[in-house]
Amino acid sequence: MKKNKKCVVLLSGGLDSTTTLYYVIKQGYKPVCLIFDYGQRHKKEIYCAKKIAKSLGLKYYVVKFGLPWKGSSLINKKLKLTKSKHKNVIPLTYVPARNIIFLSFATSLAEVIDANYIFFGANQIDFSGYPDCRQEFVDAFQKMINVGTKKGVSGKKIKIVAPLINLTKEEIVKLAVKLGVPLQNTWSCYKGAKRPCGSCDSCRFRKMGFKKAGLVDPLDKK
């Protein structure tokens, strides 16, 4: 049993990050949630993330920032929510350096609260091809914070863990159900309507996951 099980969990309120949070709790870690308000197209995911953290009685922080240069359809309503058609083409929904920024804030928080772990729900199997969702990126970020932080240089490294990175969406859905994740409270759709649009990349991956797992998404029942 490790002594310090305090950790930071990046929480977007979606399927992957919420499953990561439940997984982390199951493993005996003590999470502090980190939620971002970065000018998303809709605030629904922030609302869902807060609701999930509150329902578990967890401490959470909301970091607010804007990217004045936009550059992604997820933060610029003038751009289309294009789908990833080819495996090698990064779609317009890619927010430049988003996970780099998210993990940087998580690193700052981990330094301050003396957490030895940062967990995030990146996935490189059923994903849109974003470069900052791959294990290779996680490894490089790890090396960077080992030399660029106070904890790192003092030998008490902050470990970045992406437990879902090699799971398929089907496996993530099954894990979520096993862990008792309240799937009806998660939100994955890039749009913030009353019901998921069903056609954006995020919806398509989620739908495929449920279908392959032989389960019905509670959001589709509503």
Place this chain on the structure above:
Amino acid sequence: MKKNKKCVVLLSGGLDSTTTLYYVIKQGYKPVCLIFDYGQRHKKEIYCAKKIAKSLGLKYYVVKFGLPWKGSSLINKKLKLTKSKHKNVIPLTYVPARNIIFLSFATSLAEVIDANYIFFGANQIDFSGYPDCRQEFVDAFQKMINVGTKKGVSGKKIKIVAPLINLTKEEIVKLAVKLGVPLQNTWSCYKGAKRPCGSCDSCRFRKMGFKKAGLVDPLDKK
């Protein structure tokens, strides 16, 4: 002559970042300035940074964010602006992961405007021992964005350059004078009073630089 000389320059309005900016222009780069409003103890440096960018007719962005967990005396007035007494002790003015966060935003901007360079004024000679001001950190950050960005994975790497990293403060002051940096418009002091306090770490390093260079700081004449 390289084709694309567009670059992002981190600009705090202090001696080092302003000298970096002037150096970059002298080298023929086309800078876009990136200024941060992150809840500093005072807004004076933001005012100075904007004034410098404007005076050069440069485009600039101000990114605003807060660190709700504080954790440094530079963003928490309840903590003291302690000085670095020993080389191996990181002082309370260290803002956890600050340069990691700054460079992450710079990476995002560079992706969007298709800039191939990010310049920043880190210095590892006469400095407070912050881990994220060292060449080792810059190298690790470089490797991380090579695999974590769209430009990186497409082979058009964004190069991080810290041209002052191995200069002493004396050399930086001399370079600033040579480049015609309007030193009277820069601000290094951690406090935002009418005149520099003269005793914080930042003031002490600046004073030492001017003294060793045999020059008078125009801010001391005011």
